[in-house]
Amino acid sequence: MKNKGLSYAYWAVTLLMLAVGAVGWYWRVTAGHQMANYGELIVWGLWVAMYIYFIGLSAGAFLISALVYAFGVERFRPIARLALFTALIALLMALLHIWFDLGHMSRFYEVYTRPHFYSMMAWMVWLYTSYFVLLLFEFWYETRQDFIRWGKKPGLAGWLSRILAFGSKDLSPESRKRDIKVVKVLGSIGVPLAIMFHGGVGALFGVISARPAWHSGLYPLLFLVSALVSGGGLLTAIYAFIAPNRGTPEHSSLVSDLGKLVLGLVLLDILFTFAEYSIALYGSIPGDVAPLLQVMTGPFWYVFWIGQVGLGMVVPLLLLTIKSTKTNAFWVGVAGLSIVIAFVGVRLNIVIPPLSVPELKGLVEAVPSPRMTTLYVPSTMEWFLSIGIVGLGMALYALGYSLLPVKPESKEA
Numbered sequence: 001m002k003n004k005g006l007s008y009a010y011w012a013v014t015l016l017m018l019a020v021g022a023v024g025w026y027w028r029v030t031a032g033h034q035m036a037n038y039g040e041l042i043v044w045g046l047w048v049a050m051y052i053y054f055i056g057l058s059a060g061a062f063l064i065s066a067l068v069y070a071f072g073v074e075r076f077r078p079i080a081r082l083a084l085f086t087a088l089i090a091l092l093m094a095l096l097h098i099w100f101d102l103g104h105m106s107r108f109y110e111v112y113t114r115p116h117f118y119s120m121m122a123w124m125v126w127l128y129t130s131y132f133v134l135l136l137f138e139f140w141y142e143t144r145q146d147f148i149r150w151g152k153k154p155g156l157a158g159w160l161s162r163i164l165a166f167g168s169k170d171l172s173p174e175s176r177k178r179d180i181k182v183v184k185v186l187g188s189i190g191v192p193l194a195i196m197f198h199g200g201v202g203a204l205f206g207v208i209s210a211r212p213a214w215h216s217g218l219y220p221l222l223f224l225v226s227a228l229v230s231g232g233g234l235l236t237a238i239y240a241f242i243a244p245n246r247g248t249p250e251h252s253s254l255v256s257d258l259g260k261l262v263l264g265l266v267l268l269d270i271l272f273t274f275a276e277y278s279i280a281l282y283g284s285i286p287g288d289v290a291p292l293l294q295v296m297t298g299p300f301w302y303v304f305w306i307g308q309v310g311l312g313m314v315v316p317l318l319l320l321t322i323k324s325t326k327t328n329a330f331w332v333g334v335a336g337l338s339i340v341i342a343f344v345g346v347r348l349n350i351v352i353p354p355l356s357v358p359e360l361k362g363l364v365e366a367v368p369s370p371r372m373t374t375l376y377v378p379s380t381m382e383w384f385l386s387i388g389i390v391g392l393g394m395a396l397y398a399l400g401y402s403l404l405p406v407k408p409e410s411k412e413a
């Protein structure tokens with residue numbers, strides 16, 4: 001960050017978030033799930049919503065990098081490496097959220113040692129593992145020669161680059177060509193892998209026949225589209241606000257093109273959302289309609305109307321279509337940031353409302369327990385831990401951006 005004041009503010013906020021997260025982590029480890037506000041009906045809460053949120057950001061960022069590495073769309077070459085790094089950090093944040101949601105965190109390895117081959121969750125974990133390994137290798141081959149060059153730098157950046165070069169010293173053009181071929185192969189493999197693992201998250205919800213709001217063949221496609229929208233919005237905001245060549249014609253042009261890409265994805269997301277809601281409401285099947293009414297008119301109606309619709313659809317549409325803003329890098333970045341914020345609400349609306357509708361009428365009244373409730377608000381512990389995970393992601397992102405060769409490429413550099 002060129003502006004030291006902004007840099008200090010960024011790190012002050014990040015350290016505060018990490019401190020808050022440390023408190024949440026302590027509560028989670030010492031009290032388990034007792035301090036969480038989900039209960040007998042709503043068994044998934046904030047952490048599951050944030051898990052699918054960050055998984056979507058990771059898959060979306062990766063698929064945009066694949067436009068370059070797998071499909072040869074050179075227009076987005078300057079942000080391809082940054083997209084890979086973004087995908088890695090977002091994946092880590094997603095996995096931390098779902099890890100803390102586990103009842104027995106120490107047993108996570110048993111999905112590898114004692115797998116159930118008919119379990120959608122098991123398949124998802126294996127796909128995540130493959131995807132994470134692929135990201136690491138693709139990022140390394142893409143940056144290998146830069147690690148060698150940066151290894152000559154003094155200080156922490158040089159030391160870290162020497163370690164990450166793993167003894168490699170070949171800077172020849174032929175070696176670079178081999179690296180590019182490997183990256184292209186890995187990027188091509190990663191496209192179906194990213195589609196499978198994020199579509200698999202949608203399938204995990206879609207196969208739950210006990211919840212009609214989720215039980216739909218449309219869900220895997222909805223998750224893929226939303227991943228592209230949120231990932232595209234995140235990369236647009238990052239490149240618009242922190243690219244080293246801000247203010248140049250090159251920067252403005254690429255931000256404008258990213259805005260056009262995101263605009264198309266937002267329109268596609270609107271189409272899928274309209275299809276999901278209109279078909280269910282028209283059918284008037286109680287099990288399908290009740291969760292949607294809970295989303296649109298329930299106690300947290302503003303998450304849908306102000307968050308999902310307002311920030312996620314209306315604001316980006318206006319900013320990316322009005323002549324005075326669609327070519328302005330700042331406002332295109334605001335549109336991307338608006339989408340990123342809105343999709344937290346989108347994920348909460350996917351997870352919680354379908355669980356808040358009792359499967360049996362009168363169930364809540366029949367069982368006098370404070371945990372038998374249809375109202376869920378994340379507890380302080382849940383919020384603190386999520387804030388800490390986001391803070392950790394922000395810290396790792398800033399450190400990687402400063403110490404690793406991930407900055408957007410510039411023709412003027």
